[in-house]
Amino acid sequence: MTIWWLVLILAALGSAGIAFIWLAVRIGNSGGPAAHDPTASLEDAANRDVEHIFNQEFREELRNRGRLHFEKIIGENAMFLQQDLRLTTSQLNEYMKTEITTKLTEEFDKYEQSIMDAKQLAIESIQKTNAAIDEQRAALSQQVQQEILTEKQQLLERFENRMADVVNHYVLEAIGNQIDLNDQLEYILTELETNKQSIIQDIQNGT
Amino acid sequence: MEHRDLRLPVLVVRPGDLGRLVRELAVIDDRLLQLKLRQAGSEVKLPKTTQLMDQLIALNGLNLLQVGDRDWLIEALGAIKDHAPVLNISFSVDPSPVFMGKLMTWLRREIHPFVLVNIGLQPNIAAGCVVRTTNQVFDFTLRRNFAQKRDMLRQALIAPPAGTPVPEVNR
Numbered sequence: 001m002t003i004w005w006l007v008l009i010l011a012a013l014g015s016a017g018i019a020f021i022w023l024a025v026r027i028g029n030s031g032g033p034a035a036h037d038p039t040a041s042l043e044d045a046a047n048r049d050v051e052h053i054f055n056q057e058f059r060e061e062l063r064n065r066g067r068l069h070f071e072k073i074i075g076e077n078a079m080f081l082q083q084d085l086r087l088t089t090s091q092l093n094e095y096m097k098t099e100i101t102t103k104l105t106e107e108f109d110k111y112e113q114s115i116m117d118a119k120q121l122a123i124e125s126i127q128k129t130n131a132a133i134d135e136q137r138a139a140l141s142q143q144v145q146q147e148i149l150t151e152k153q154q155l156l157e158r159f160e161n162r163m164a165d166v167v168n169h170y171v172l173e174a175i176g177n178q179i180d181l182n183d184q185l186e187y188i189l190t191e192l193e194t195n196k197q198s199i200i201q202d203i204q205n206g207t
Numbered sequence: 208m209e210h211r212d213l214r215l216p217v218l219v220v221r222p223g224d225l226g227r228l229v230r231e232l233a234v235i236d237d238r239l240l241q242l243k244l245r246q247a248g249s250e251v252k253l254p255k256t257t258q259l260m261d262q263l264i265a266l267n268g269l270n271l272l273q274v275g276d277r278d279w280l281i282e283a284l285g286a287i288k289d290h291a292p293v294l295n296i297s298f299s300v301d302p303s304p305v306f307m308g309k310l311m312t313w314l315r316r317e318i319h320p321f322v323l324v325n326i327g328l329q330p331n332i333a334a335g336c337v338v339r340t341t342n343q344v345f346d347f348t349l350r351r352n353f354a355q356k357r358d359m360l361r362q363a364l365i366a367p368p369a370g371t372p373v374p375e376v377n378r
Contacts, residue, residue, distance in 0.1 A: 160361050160364070161357075161361070163361070163364055164357045164360050164361045164364065165357075167360060167364065168350070168353040168354070168357065168360070171353070172333040172334075172349065172350055172353070173333075175333075175334075179333075179334045179349075181298060181299075181300055181302050181303065181306050182303065182305070182306050184334055184335060184336075185306060185309055185310065187334075187335065187347075188310070188335060188336050188347055189310075189313055191335070191345070191347035192313065192314075192317070192318075192338070192347070193317070195338075195345050195347075196317055196318065198343065198345070199294075199318055199338070199340055199343075199345065200318055200319070202340040202341055202342050202343050203292040203294075203318065203319060203322075203340060203341070205341070205342065
């Protein structure tokens, strides 16, 4: 490490010596032609003044000022652009918000209207269905009542007929064998008398 | 004298009774013919007659010893047997002779003088009788009478008697 530092220091000293020698040679060569031509000397003097006025520092100063001015303009424009961009963004946001709100409101209104229409249709359909069900129920109830009445009437008639048959059968079974045939003679003769002409007519036709 | 002048006793009810009279009369006629042809001195044995034949002879004032009366009676009974109207009468029980006598008296007075009756039994008719002629059936039974008056019976059963409280029906 120490050796490398040493080499580096020696190299730096060598380079500084070489630069000093080159500078001295250069300064020694610049004083020779002016002694020969005065015009050339003036031009050289003017050039030296120009070089003296607009020297490297002055130019650097101008560059720095120009750079700063340019940076300032760039910064201002950037600021204006940023403000415009922010304003535009804000307006765009407002516009989007307004448009979206309007669209959403319209869509919600349409959606609500559609829901209301569908609800109204559903209510009307339900009301019609209820009315139809009520009518059907009333008709069915009336029909059932009519059928019940008819069935009841038929049952009553059947019962009445059967009741008369039962009573007749009971009476015939109860007293049928208890009636003496001689007691029936008057009844039989009365019936024969009633149908005498029919019997005579049939006998005459038959024989 | 024609066979229409013959009077049938009320005991002659069925065609079978008339057939028996015809057969009995034929037997009597044969027997009397044999007696007529008998040899002198042989035993005379007169044929016996049934009660039915006795009534027939007495009712018509006939003398079967007379050939003419026998022939007329045979012819009359034959004609009646062939042409007499026959009624079929059904009763619930077997009728007594007295009942049939009264019935036959009325039938021969009102319907036809030579009417004959076939008697049938139908216990289910209970009371009355069913008379069947050649082409018709006359139902004189109590069952038919009840059936005809069934509406009246039904009304009587349905309508409560006057003054009877009507029970309330729980619904």
